[in-house]
């Protein structure tokens with residue numbers, strides 16, 4: 521039809537624009553970005569732009585693909601443009617109040633699952649809480665992997681929580697997912713087997729050092745925690761002290777320069793057994809805390 525162009529040609533042209541724009545960015549992935557954006561604009565699977573190069577693309581779809589690429593050129597991350605992100609093998613829908621889940625955060629899920637499997641607890645009705653649940657990435661992944669567990673997802677943002685509920689439904693775990701809108705542990709009572717959190721941990725003083733895709737496109741509430749970035753942990757540690765079962769596990773994500781400060785805070789909060797562990801880039805990014813009956817184990 522008039523104005524239609526082959527998919528391969530469209531991809532080549534739009535990829536060229538991204539390559540040029542991101543030529544100085546060592547971590548940029550212009551080829552992958554172009555393929556995903558073009559595929560989505562044309563309502564095709566992610567690999568179609570590589571293997572269906574002769575498929576004709578309508579003018580309307582070309583315009584949509586161009587609009588996506590324009591947004592990417594302005595720094596908007598691909599996941600924001602597509603409105604979804606893959607995490608632990610599951611797709612999570614996003615809105616403007618949810619953080620784009622990061623690959624390193626999957627280590628929280630791995631650590632919690634390893635704890636459950638080592639102790640052969642996977643058939644128990646474990647009670648899990650995710651403080652700052654966002655899109656639901658951590659909690660929904662855990663509920664998918666642990667079919668008898670129940671999870672409480674807390675978030676201060678009602679809109680983020682709405683998205684977590686949609687994701688819990690989409691993945692078929694909504695009957696075991698309990699959303700709570702409020703300040704971290706403020707609304708919760710009782711004891712938990714597993715407490716997970718990837719809270720906001722960036723200091724307001726660091727705002728200008730962030731890359732544009734984070735600063736401009738991730739929600740403020742998901743990123744910033746007071747001037748020093750430690751504000752959220754001041755709520756989280758007393759909560760863990762009070763609500764983690766004696767044989768339970770808590771895993772918290774934090775910034776790469778915060779490990780020592782957090783160990784000190786954990787000690788002051790009377791938490792006895794804790795350990796920092798590294799992310800995939802060997803940076804200290806997580807604190808694992810065991811319940812207080814582990815003092816001698």
Ligand SMILES: C[S@@+](CC[C@H](N)C(=O)[O-])C[C@H]1O[C@@H](n2cnc3c(N)ncnc32)[C@H](O)[C@@H]1O
Pocket residue numbers: 617618619620621622625651652653654655656657658674675676677680702703704718719720721741742743
């Ligand atoms: C870094 S994001 C993490 C989101 C999700 N868990 C993930 O890992 O992708 C932090 C989340 O904490 C929420 N949050 C910030 N302050 C909070 C507070 N005082 N109480 C509860 N949730 C809060 C934000 O709205 C945001 O969804």
